[in-house]
Amino acid sequence: SGPTVLMTLHSAKxxxxxxxLMTGCEEGLLPHGRSLDSDADLEEERRLFYVGLTxxxxxxxxxxxxxxxxxxxxxxRRPSRFLAEIPRELFRDVRxxxxxxxxxxxxVVAGASGGEPRAFNPAPVVSAFKLGQRVRHPxxxxxxxxGMEGGGENLKLTISFSGTRARKILPRYTHLRALPPxxxx
Numbered sequence: 001s002g003p004t005v006l007m008t009l010h011s012a013k014x015x016x017x018x019x020x021l022m023t024g025c026e027e028g029l030l031p032h033g034r035s036l037d038s039d040a041d042l043e044e045e046r047r048l049f050y051v052g053l054t055x056x057x058x059x060x061x062x063x064x065x066x067x068x069x070x071x072x073x074x075x076x077r078r079p080s081r082f083l084a085e086i087p088r089e090l091f092r093d094v095r096x097x098x099x100x101x102x103x104x105x106x107x108v109v110a111g112a113s114g115g116e117p118r119a120f121n122p123a124p125v126v127s128a129f130k131l132g133q134r135v136r137h138p139x140x141x142x143x144x145x146x147g148m149e150g151g152g153e154n155l156k157l158t159i160s161f162s163g164t165r166a167r168k169i170l171p172r173y174t175h176l177r178a179l180p181p182x183x184x185x
Contacts, residue, residue: 022053131148
């Protein structure tokens with residue numbers, strides 16, 4: 001239970017979560033296609049993969065696709081080479097059946113779209129923020145608002161959290177709570 005946090009591997013450095021789901025563990029994505037020609041770049045991608053794995057306190061879920069559309073063209077995908085570097089006894093390989101009936105006329109895999117897109121309803125905008133305001137973020141903890149840009153639905157806060165660099169946060173997409181003056185709960 002609790003919020004789901006979506007972030008890049010770069011922004012996950014230094015954070016911990018009960019469970020982590022890493023998607024796109026495929027050649028060309030992780031490691032990124034542009035890193036394949038350089039040993040140094042490939043090693044940096046391996047470090048990022050390690051960062052993702054070590055963010056989990058209890059469980060890590062790694063996923064890769066057999067097929068993925070890239071620039072509108074369906075492509076066969078191969079699992080990331082980094083998956084083969086994990087000792088087999090540390091994970092369980094689970095293959096989830098997915099719509100495999102191919103529509104030869106349309107050239108698409110049935111079920112690949114997952115139905116109609118669902119509407120995303122962001123959290124309501126909270127206007128109780130001001131410079132110097134103490135706030136609580138669900139995963140980053142207590143911080144102080146040190147900058148504000150925009151307003152209403154486009155409000156962007158710069159928040160200083162102890163132990164990490166300042167982060168830019170969009171309150172409409174985060175369960176950010178304003179704390180009373182001198183408060184920490």
